[in-house]
Amino acid sequence: xxxxxxxSEAARQHTLRERNLELVARAVFEAxxxxxxxxxxxxxxxxxxxVSTLVDRLVAGGLLxxxxxxxxxxxxxxxxxxxxxxxxxxxxxxxxxxxxxGLRVLDLTxxxxxxxxxxxxxxxxxxxxxxxxLGELARDVVDGLRAQGITVAGARLALPGLVDARxxxxxxxxxxxxxxxxxxxxxxxxxxxxIANEAKLAALAELAGPVPGSFLYVSGDVGxxxxxxxxxxxxxxxRGWNGEIGHVVVDPAGPRCSCGAFGCLEQYAGKEAILRGAxxxxxxxxxxxxxxxxxxxxxPSAGASAEAERAGAAVRTAGRALGSAxxxxxxxxxxxxxxxxxxxxxxxxxxxxxxxxxxxxxVLAAPLVRIDVRAAAAGPQAALTGGAxxxxxxxxxxxxxxx
Amino acid sequence: xxxxxxxSEAARQHTLRERNLELVARAVFEAxxxxxxxxxxxxxxxxxxxVSTLVDRLVAGGLLxxxxxxxxxxxxxxxxxxxxxxxxxxxxxxxxxxxxxGLRVLDLTxxxxxxxxxxxxxxxxxxxxxxxxLGELARDVVDGLRAQGITVAGARLALPGLVDARxxxxxxxxxxxxxxxxxxxxxxxxxxxxIANEAKLAALAELAGPVPGSFLYVSGDVGxxxxxxxxxxxxxxxRGWNGEIGHVVVDPAGPRCSCGAFGCLEQYAGKEAILRGAxxxxxxxxxxxxxxxxxxxxxPSAGASAEAERAGAAVRTAGRALGSAxxxxxxxxxxxxxxxxxxxxxxxxxxxxxxxxxxxxxVLAAPLVRIDVRAAAAGPQAALTGGAxxxxxxxxxxxxxxx
Numbered sequence: 001x002x003x004x005x006x007x008s009e010a011a012r013q014h015t016l017r018e019r020n021l022e023l024v025a026r027a028v029f030e031a032x033x034x035x036x037x038x039x040x041x042x043x044x045x046x047x048x049x050x051v052s053t054l055v056d057r058l059v060a061g062g063l064l065x066x067x068x069x070x071x072x073x074x075x076x077x078x079x080x081x082x083x084x085x086x087x088x089x090x091x092x093x094x095x096x097x098x099x100x101x102g103l104r105v106l107d108l109t110x111x112x113x114x115x116x117x118x119x120x121x122x123x124x125x126x127x128x129x130x131x132x133x134l135g136e137l138a139r140d141v142v143d144g145l146r147a148q149g150i151t152v153a154g155a156r157l158a159l160p161g162l163v164d165a166r167x168x169x170x171x172x173x174x175x176x177x178x179x180x181x182x183x184x185x186x187x188x189x190x191x192x193x194x195i196a197n198e199a200k201l202a203a204l205a206e207l208a209g210p211v212p213g214s215f216l217y218v219s220g221d222v223g224x225x226x227x228x229x230x231x232x233x234x235x236x237x238x239r240g241w242n243g244e245i246g247h248v249v250v251d252p253a254g255p256r257c258s259c260g261a262f263g264c265l266e267q268y269a270g271k272e273a274i275l276r277g278a279x280x281x282x283x284x285x286x287x288x289x290x291x292x293x294x295x296x297x298x299x300p301s302a303g304a305s306a307e308a309e310r311a312g313a314a315v316r317t318a319g320r321a322l323g324s325a326x327x328x329x330x331x332x333x334x335x336x337x338x339x340x341x342x343x344x345x346x347x348x349x350x351x352x353x354x355x356x357x358x359x360x361x362x363v364l365a366a367p368l369v370r371i372d373v374r375a376a377a378a379g380p381q382a383a384l385t386g387g388a389x390x391x392x393x394x395x396x397x398x399x400x401x402x403x
Numbered sequence: 404x405x406x407x408x409x410x411s412e413a414a415r416q417h418t419l420r421e422r423n424l425e426l427v428a429r430a431v432f433e434a435x436x437x438x439x440x441x442x443x444x445x446x447x448x449x450x451x452x453x454v455s456t457l458v459d460r461l462v463a464g465g466l467l468x469x470x471x472x473x474x475x476x477x478x479x480x481x482x483x484x485x486x487x488x489x490x491x492x493x494x495x496x497x498x499x500x501x502x503x504x505g506l507r508v509l510d511l512t513x514x515x516x517x518x519x520x521x522x523x524x525x526x527x528x529x530x531x532x533x534x535x536x537l538g539e540l541a542r543d544v545v546d547g548l549r550a551q552g553i554t555v556a557g558a559r560l561a562l563p564g565l566v567d568a569r570x571x572x573x574x575x576x577x578x579x580x581x582x583x584x585x586x587x588x589x590x591x592x593x594x595x596x597x598i599a600n601e602a603k604l605a606a607l608a609e610l611a612g613p614v615p616g617s618f619l620y621v622s623g624d625v626g627x628x629x630x631x632x633x634x635x636x637x638x639x640x641x642r643g644w645n646g647e648i649g650h651v652v653v654d655p656a657g658p659r660c661s662c663g664a665f666g667c668l669e670q671y672a673g674k675e676a677i678l679r680g681a682x683x684x685x686x687x688x689x690x691x692x693x694x695x696x697x698x699x700x701x702x703p704s705a706g707a708s709a710e711a712e713r714a715g716a717a718v719r720t721a722g723r724a725l726g727s728a729x730x731x732x733x734x735x736x737x738x739x740x741x742x743x744x745x746x747x748x749x750x751x752x753x754x755x756x757x758x759x760x761x762x763x764x765x766v767l768a769a770p771l772v773r774i775d776v777r778a779a780a781a782g783p784q785a786a787l788t789g790g791a792x793x794x795x796x797x798x799x800x801x802x803x804x805x806x
Contacts, residue, residue, distance in 0.1 A: 290556075
C-alpha cells in the first residue's frame with residue numbers, strides 16, 4: 001500500500017487534470033456566447049494559468065476555436081473569445097423508424113453538418129435489410145466527412161421500442177415487428193454506435209431549447225413513445241422501459257393494437273390511426289392531413305368540405321384519447337409540462353382544445369396547477385438531433401480522449 | 404474573510420462531529436443485530452476512540468443502549484453489544500382517512516409503544532371535528548408517554564390526498580371532501596407535526612421489510628393511492644402529487660367518480676365499490692367480504708351461495724380494473740414489483756388471477772420481465788408505521804438535537 005502511494009498520487013493528479021479539462025470544455029460549450037480565458041477562469045474557479053494551458057490543449061485538439069481578439073477600449077489585455085470549434089469533431093444521430101430512416105450529423109457548435117431522411121414503410125420489415133440500408137447511407141456520409149479531415153466521434157441509433165442499452169439489444173419494437181435483436185452489427189459501420197429509445201433521445205434534444213427542467217415528452221408518430229425528464233435528466237425507472245404511453249388504456253372496448261392488447265392510445269392517436277380516421281391512406285404524408293385541417297378551419301358557412309370535417313373529427317378523437325392518456329401520465333408521475341413532438345408538433349393547434357379539456361376533466365391537480373401543453377422545439381426527427389448531441393456530450397465528458 | 408476563518412473552522416469541526424454522531428447512530432440502527440464499538444468503528448471507518456466518545460454520548464442521550472458484555476472465549480476485551488434504546492425517544496404516526504382515524508407510536512427499536520384505531524365514516528366530513536377528535540386521541544397518548552419520561556420527537560399526519568408538505572397544506576382529498584386546508588393546527592397538539600400523503604408513508608413502511616429497492620406501492624381503501632419507490636427513495640415528480648392511480652381511466656364509459664371524472668379505477672376497485680358490487684353495505688367491515696369470498700372458494704358442487712358468487716364476481720371486476728391501471732403504471736414508469744397494501748393485502752388471493760392476467764395482456768415488457776405482484780408486509784394502517792418511522796428517521800438524521 002505505502003509503496004503504491006506515489007503512483008496513485010500521480011494517477012490522482014492525472015485524473016484531476018482530465019477533470020479540469022472537462023470543466024473548461026464544458027464552460028465554453030454551455031456558455032450562451034464566446035468566453036475569454038479570464039471568463040473561463042471565473043466560471044470554473046481554476047487559476048488563470050491552468051485555464052490557459054488547458055484551453056491551449058483544447059484548441060490544439062480541435063475542440064475549441066479562438067476568434068480574433070477583441071477589446072482596446074477596456075483596461076487590460078484584449079480578450080481572445082473562445083467558442084466551440086466548427087466541423088472538427090462531430091456526432092451522428094441515426095434512426096430506424098416505421099416510416100423513415102434518418103441520419104443527422106452535428107458538430108460541436110450544434111450546427112447540422114449533414115442530414116439524410118429517407119421515407120419508407122418498415123412495418124414488419126426485415127431488420128437486416130433496413131439497418132443495412134441505413135448503414136450504407138451513414139457510411140457514405142461518414143466517409144465524406146473523414147475525407148474532409150473531420151473526426152466522427154460515434155453514433156446513437158434511435159429505435160421505437162424497448163431497448164437494453166447496456167446489452168445493445170432491442171427487446172421489442174411492435175410497429176417494426178422487430179424483437180430480440182442486436183442491431184448495431186447490421187449497420188456495418190466502423191464507428192462506436194450505441195442504441196437508445198427514440199422518444200428518450202427526442203426528449204433530450206429539447207434540452208437545447210427553452211424548455212423547463214422537468215417535462216413529459218410525447219413523440220407521436222405511427223407508434224407513440226414518451227420520456228420523463230426531471231431536473232434536466234431522464235427518469236428511466238428500472239430498465240429504461242418506461243414512457244410506453246402508446247399502450248396506455250384509452251378504452252378497453254377499443255380496437256386491437258400491434259402489441260396484442262385492446263384500446264391502446266396508438267389505436268386512436270397514432271399517426272396511421274389518425275390518417276385512417278380522416279379517410280386518408282395510412283402512409284399519406286402528414287401535409288395532406290394538415291391541408292384538410294386548414295380547410296376545415298374555415299367557418300362552416302364558408303363551405304368546409306365533408307373531407308375536411310372528417311379529418312377534423314379524426315383529430316378531435318385523437319385529441320380526446322391523447323388527453324386521457326396524458327391525464328393518467330400526469331396523475332401517476334406529477335410533471336406539469338407536456339411537450340408534444342413527432343407528428344403532434346404540427347397537429348397541436350387542432351389537438352390542443354380536446355387535449356386540454358380532458359386534462360382539466362381528469363387530472364386531480366388540475367385546479368391547482370396549469371398543465372402546460374406545448375409543441376416540441378427541436379424540429380422534425382428530433383431523435384436524430386438528440387442522438388448526435390448525446391455523442392457530443394460523451395466527447396465533452398472526456399475531452400482528453402479527443403485532443 | 405481571513406478573520407472569519409477560525410470561526411468557520413470551528414463550525415466545520417462542529418459539523419463534522421455531528422455528522423460522525425449521525426454515522427454512528429445509523430450504523431447501530433441499520434445493523435441486523437447488536438454491534439460492539441469495534442464493529443461500529445469497522446462499519447463507519449472512524450477511529451475506535453472517536454467511536455467510543457460518540458457512543459457514550461448516544462447512550463447518555465437515550466438513543467442507544469448497552470447490553471451486558473459478551474465474550475470470554477475470543478481474544479481481546481469482551482465487546483459491549485449496542486442496540487437502539489427502547490422507550491426513550493418515540494415517533495408518532497397519525498392518520499385521518501375515510502373510514503378510520505389512527506395513531507401508532509414506535510420507539511427506536513421499531514416496537515409499537517402505543518396504538519389507537521377508531522373506525523368511522525368521514526366522507527364529506529368537517530375537518531375541524533375529525534382532526535379535533537384525532538388530536539384528542541393523540542394528546543391522551545402523548546401525555547401518558549411523557550408521564551413515563553419518554554421523549555415524543557414529533558408526528559406525521561397521513562392524509563388521503565394531494566399534500567403540499569412544505570406549506571403544510573392539504574390541497575384536496577376527494578373522498579374526505581376536504582380541500583385547501585391547513586390541518587395541523589386543528590389537531591391542537593404541542594408537538595412538531597408534518598403532513599404527508601397516506602400512500603407515500605405506507606410505501607416507506609415497507610422498507611423495514613423484505614421488499615426490493617424499487618417498487619410501486621398501491622394502497623387500496625375507499626380511495627386508491629400509490630407511490631413510486633426507486634432505489635429505496637420516493638420518486639415524487641414535481642410536487643409529490645404523483646401516484647394518483649385511483650383516478651387512472653379504466654373505462655371512459657364508466658361511472659362518475661368523486662373527482663368529477665368518469666370511469667376512474669376507484670369506481671371499480673375502491674373498497675366501497677367492491678363492497679357494493681358484492682351486495683354489501685359500503686361501510687361493511689372487510690371481514691364480511693372476506694368470509695363471503697372464502698365461501699365462494701368452495702367448489703360449486705360444494706354449494707357456493709349466490710351471495711358468495713356475487714362477491715367473487717365483484718372482486719374479479721376489481722381485479723381486472725386494477726390490472727389495467729397497474730399495466731398503465733408499469734408501462735409509464737417501468738418498475739416491475741407491485742406491492743398491494745390497504746384492503747388489497749387481504750384481498751390479494753382473490754384479486755391475483757385477474758390482476759396478473761391483465762398485466763400479461765397489457766404490459767409491453769411482460770414477455771421480458773415478470774411483474775411481481777405481492778402483498779404489503781407492513782401490516783394494517785401501514786401509513787401510521789411509515790409516519791412514525793419518518794419521525795424517527797429525522798431523529799437519526801440529527802441525533803445531536805436529541806442527546
